[in-house]
Amino acid sequence: xxADDVTMMARRRPGWAAWLMLAPLLLWLAAFxxxxxxxxxxxxxxxxxxxxxxxxxxxxxxxxRVFDPVYLxxxxxxxWYAALTTLVCIGAGFPVAWFIARVSEKWRHRLLxxxxxxxWTSFLIRTYAWITILKSDGLLSALLxxxxxxxxxxxLLYTPVAVVIGLVYTYxxxxxxPIYSSAEKLDGSLLEAAHDLGCGPWRVFWxxxxxxxKPGLYAGILLVFVPAIGMFAITDxxxxxxxxxxxxxxxxxxxxxxxxxxxxxLGVVFTLMFVxxxxxxxxxxxxxxx
Amino acid sequence: xTPMVELRGVTKRFGAFAAVEDVSLAVRAGEFLxxxxxSGCGKTTLLxxxxxxxxxxxxxxxxxxxxxxxxxxxxxxxxxxxxxYALFPHLTVRENVAFGLRMQKTPAAERERRVSEAIALxxxxxxxxxxxHQLSGGQRQRVALARALAPRPEVLLLDEPxxxxxxxxxxxxxxxxxRLQRQLGVTFIFVTHDQEEALTMSDRIAIVNRGRIEQLGxxxxxxxxxxxxxxxxxxxxxxxxxAELLARxxxxxxxxxxxxxxxxxxASCWPAAAKRVVLSIRPEKLHVSKTPVVAEISFPARVEEExxxxxxxxxxxxxxxxxxxxxxxxxESALLEAIHRGDRVHCGLHADDLVVLRAD
Numbered sequence: 001x002x003a004d005d006v007t008m009m010a011r012r013r014p015g016w017a018a019w020l021m022l023a024p025l026l027l028w029l030a031a032f033x034x035x036x037x038x039x040x041x042x043x044x045x046x047x048x049x050x051x052x053x054x055x056x057x058x059x060x061x062x063x064x065r066v067f068d069p070v071y072l073x074x075x076x077x078x079x080w081y082a083a084l085t086t087l088v089c090i091g092a093g094f095p096v097a098w099f100i101a102r103v104s105e106k107w108r109h110r111l112l113x114x115x116x117x118x119x120w121t122s123f124l125i126r127t128y129a130w131i132t133i134l135k136s137d138g139l140l141s142a143l144l145x146x147x148x149x150x151x152x153x154x155x156l157l158y159t160p161v162a163v164v165i166g167l168v169y170t171y172x173x174x175x176x177x178p179i180y181s182s183a184e185k186l187d188g189s190l191l192e193a194a195h196d197l198g199c200g201p202w203r204v205f206w207x208x209x210x211x212x213x214k215p216g217l218y219a220g221i222l223l224v225f226v227p228a229i230g231m232f233a234i235t236d237x238x239x240x241x242x243x244x245x246x247x248x249x250x251x252x253x254x255x256x257x258x259x260x261x262x263x264x265x266l267g268v269v270f271t272l273m274f275v276x277x278x279x280x281x282x283x284x285x286x287x288x289x290x
Numbered sequence: 291x292t293p294m295v296e297l298r299g300v301t302k303r304f305g306a307f308a309a310v311e312d313v314s315l316a317v318r319a320g321e322f323l324x325x326x327x328x329s330g331c332g333k334t335t336l337l338x339x340x341x342x343x344x345x346x347x348x349x350x351x352x353x354x355x356x357x358x359x360x361x362x363x364x365x366x367x368x369x370x371x372x373x374x375y376a377l378f379p380h381l382t383v384r385e386n387v388a389f390g391l392r393m394q395k396t397p398a399a400e401r402e403r404r405v406s407e408a409i410a411l412x413x414x415x416x417x418x419x420x421x422x423h424q425l426s427g428g429q430r431q432r433v434a435l436a437r438a439l440a441p442r443p444e445v446l447l448l449d450e451p452x453x454x455x456x457x458x459x460x461x462x463x464x465x466x467x468x469r470l471q472r473q474l475g476v477t478f479i480f481v482t483h484d485q486e487e488a489l490t491m492s493d494r495i496a497i498v499n500r501g502r503i504e505q506l507g508x509x510x511x512x513x514x515x516x517x518x519x520x521x522x523x524x525x526x527x528x529x530x531x532x533a534e535l536l537a538r539x540x541x542x543x544x545x546x547x548x549x550x551x552x553x554x555x556x557a558s559c560w561p562a563a564a565k566r567v568v569l570s571i572r573p574e575k576l577h578v579s580k581t582p583v584v585a586e587i588s589f590p591a592r593v594e595e596e597x598x599x600x601x602x603x604x605x606x607x608x609x610x611x612x613x614x615x616x617x618x619x620x621x622e623s624a625l626l627e628a629i630h631r632g633d634r635v636h637c638g639l640h641a642d643d644l645v646v647l648r649a650d
Contacts, residue, residue: 196343207389
């Protein structure tokens with residue numbers, strides 16, 4: 001079968017059997033994504049009364065408040081932390097993914113298992129473990145003091161650094177796995193061919209490795225950046241609510257401030273932001289593989 | 291003259307397995323040399339040692355006067371055509387061919403010119419902007435060739451480049467490769483397991499077996515005077531018959547071949563000290579006839595099997611003493627001469643066409 005035949009098959013319209021097989025997914029998406037998003041959009045144009053109840057009268061007022069500098073700053077900070085997290089994940093994850101993809105099959109499976117082991121434990125327990133490590137009388141601080149590297153206890157917990165550490169820790173596997181799957185498909189003889197044509201190791205990385213692992217890299221960026229922006233549990237637990245991100249603000253509007261229309265408006269803007277960035281990435285990703 | 295490529299006592303082991311063992315080989319400038327051998331014989335490892343993808347455990351590799359044993363592949367003026375072609379899937383045909391020149395930092399104008407030249411050389415004009423996945427196997431093969439030739443290497447290494455092509459395309463590519471090599475005067479080192487490919491293209495052939503070079507010579511040398519039983523069996527077909535010495539005098543030796551056939555041979559073709567040898571007889575060198583033949587060596591036989599192959603007939607002969615021989619005869623049109631299964635025939639052989647090999 002030639003490459004063209006494969007493309008033809010992939011582009012064929014799905015038949016009724018395919019729709020039937022897709023039905024569970026489509027129902028799930030309709031019930032838990034389309035309908036809730038609709039409700040969210042509807043609420044975002046409503047108002048609240050003094051008691052926090054939703055009043056069903058049309059008003060764009062909530063959207064006006066979204067663009068208040070206070071919230072824009074939080075949006076900005078969320079993007080900044082998520083971007084930083086993504087960059088650190090690429091820096092730390094790429095070599096790991098590359099290495100795993102290049103070792104023998106036996107070791108590949110073992111190492112992949114190690115990457116996935118954290119998922120066996122509850123996310124909250126793992127986050128509390130980090131708190132124990134990072135707090136001022138915690139493991140890291142004690143170790144560094146014992147080694148004589150620092151004099152005073154380390155004040156790391158409840159700082160932005162702790163938040164980024166937590167985010168990187170949480171999302172690193174989501175960067176490693178897609179890059180790995182791209183790197184694993186990369187034919188080793190391409191690297192030899194590049195070397196053979198006079199390309200040194202560093203240049204091979206930029207000329208061959210990066211372009212050919214782009215699909216995995218983009219998938220990793222998407223899988224890390226998007227959820228990192230909206231994360232609120234880590235910022236609450238490890239940032240001590242001192243560095244609120246957009247996820248915390250939205251959560252506050254629904255639970256503490258009882259301003260559902262405003263929370264909904266924030267949510268809608270937030271979602272639109274993703275849709276646009278996803279669309280941009282998709283376009284670039286498609287350009288890279290074709 | 292200094293050889294273009296020289297291996298001196300090169301050994302390469304993978305764990306306990308010696309892929310290449312104490313190989314010395316000198317490749318002349320501008321020649322088409324083929325490394326011929328079965329899969330796993332070490333021929334690809336030899337190529338990879340020359341390219342620089344492997345470092346020898348012992349011995350050294352020279353390119354011209356330079357010892358390149360420890361030089362990485364990207365600093366050797368040697369390019370390879372890979373078995374899988376290894377074209378960069380994210381680059382167009384033009385970008386693939388330009389890759390090596392870009393690495394050499396060739397000025398843009400010159401690069402453009404040489405890329406177009408290389409593409410024209412392999413007749414791929416008009417395909418410059420295609421990506422590899424939009425090309426057929428034969429076209430990809432040509433791109434791989436153009437890409438390897440564009441930086442003007444001193445030596446071009448080809449690792450079974452034709453094995454993925456269908457028979458027809460393979461034949462035309464063989465002739466084209468030979469033409470290119472003559473035209474450019476570049477030294478080609480070609481790896482294959484296909485003896486026909488080797489015979490068609492090579493100036494010289496190195497027969498590789500179990501990590502060693504068993505024989506190095508022209509196609510004619512190897513065909514007519516194989517040095518080992520392996521070389522005799524691998525290039526062309528051959529009757530390989532173990533034989534032992536019965537008696538000898540000044541002019542003749544008397545030998546008995548496996549199966550019992552006893553022959554009187556001129557003493558000159560027998561190695562002085564040998565007791566046991568292997569006799570190699572090419573099937574087409576046996577003269578088979580229904581009437582008695584006049585030859586230095588002759589014996590009667592019976593046709594056990596006859597296979598029609600168009601221009602020739604393939605015969606399996608059993609001698610009266612029970613030895614089995616393969617023969618190839620031209621398909622005679624005259625009815626009287628036609629040989630069929632069950633016929634009694636006479637076999638004749640020139641002593642020159644009998645190759646005596648060391649028994650191993």
